[in-house]
Amino acid sequence: MNQQPIEPLQPDLQLLPETEALPKQTKRLPGWRLWVPLLFQAMLIVAVPARDAYTYIAGTPVTLQTAPVDPYDLLRGYYQTLSYDISNPDLLRSLPGGDYLTQASGQYTKFYVVLEAPTPEITTPPTPWKPVRVSADRPTDLADHQVALQGHFNGWQVLYGLETYYMPEDRREQINTDISQVQGQAQRAFVVDIKVDASGNAVPISLWVRDRNYRF
Template sequence: MTAQDPQLPSQPTQPPIELPTPDTRLPTPSSRQPLPPWRLWIPLLVQVVLIIAVPARDAYTYVAGRSITLQTAPVDPYDILRGYYQTLSYDVSNVETLRSLPGGDWFNQYQEQPLSFYVVLEPPAQANATPPQPWTPVRISGDRPTDLTPNQVAMQGQYDGWSITYGLETYYMPESRREEINADINQVQWEEREAFVVDVKVDRGGNAVPISLWVRDRNYRF
């Protein structure tokens, strides 16, 4: 008898593996649309406007504002990071002084957020003195006054519950004259505080910019 090769059991046939079909609906890097130009230049334009807005407002106030004079006394004459400057503190920066004026109870409503207010000032009786005489605060208003007399000016301030600022607090000294100015200021603040005043311009909106500093009869332009 012829030996028969044993038959191996048949193996089940495996179905072919199917790879997933790529989803052609997903955008490929080459098919993405570029951002429209306005998405890039509009944010840049907004930043430029914000940078220019404050100097432009100050320039308008400088040209169109009304001149007044404020009584002041200097403190902190040197900052190592910024160089020589004077930090100015005004009579109208004193909260208790303003509380005593008509409308001064406005300060009692302060809660947590800084608030804007207006101080109304009138000129001195002696208009052409040298140095000029400071204007006098006569009342306080939480809103911009619309009933000012021809000789009155309303200047806007900010109150944070502790201090009052007008954007007039820092005067940077010219490099070439800093020693001269410092010597004048240091002497005046001890001997004749009333001779140390600042000329300011205030526009119709109450915004103010410093123009010049008076130390006795000497005038230093900002």
């Protein structure tokens, strides 16, 4: 009996229509599109500490008078919050140039408060510098015994970037005790040393409570 040759099975191939063709390889973005934004963000992160370091080294030493504080509210958690005489909008408005803050009420406004050094004398704690005027722009006519501190006003609050301090936990109890003891005494017993650079930026250096000095 003759057997018919068996033909090999042919795969059932179907051509994909052109619209269903395999996707083309995705074009790779240039590497610089990834690392340039990352580099920019890194520069922003490094810029602030670098500026603070420069201010700490090259800035002018200034002493600020603090506003009255409640020690039990001041030393809460791992940080301390302070305000100053120059944090009072009414005080700033009473100075020459203070009308600028009245006109800017309700807006986030940058300004400069000019501080003047006290008569040279050695005291403990140091004598606070005195605010003498307010300027919308950074002053260029400062005397040798004056500095311009940059601040921001949002319509109800004045900030200088000097309001929050971090201290080791083992020192908070001692500071709290010292502050409690000077409450009701001479206001000058509680002051803060800072440094201010030529652009008006400032960094905190130390806190004075009577004759005790606590460095930040």
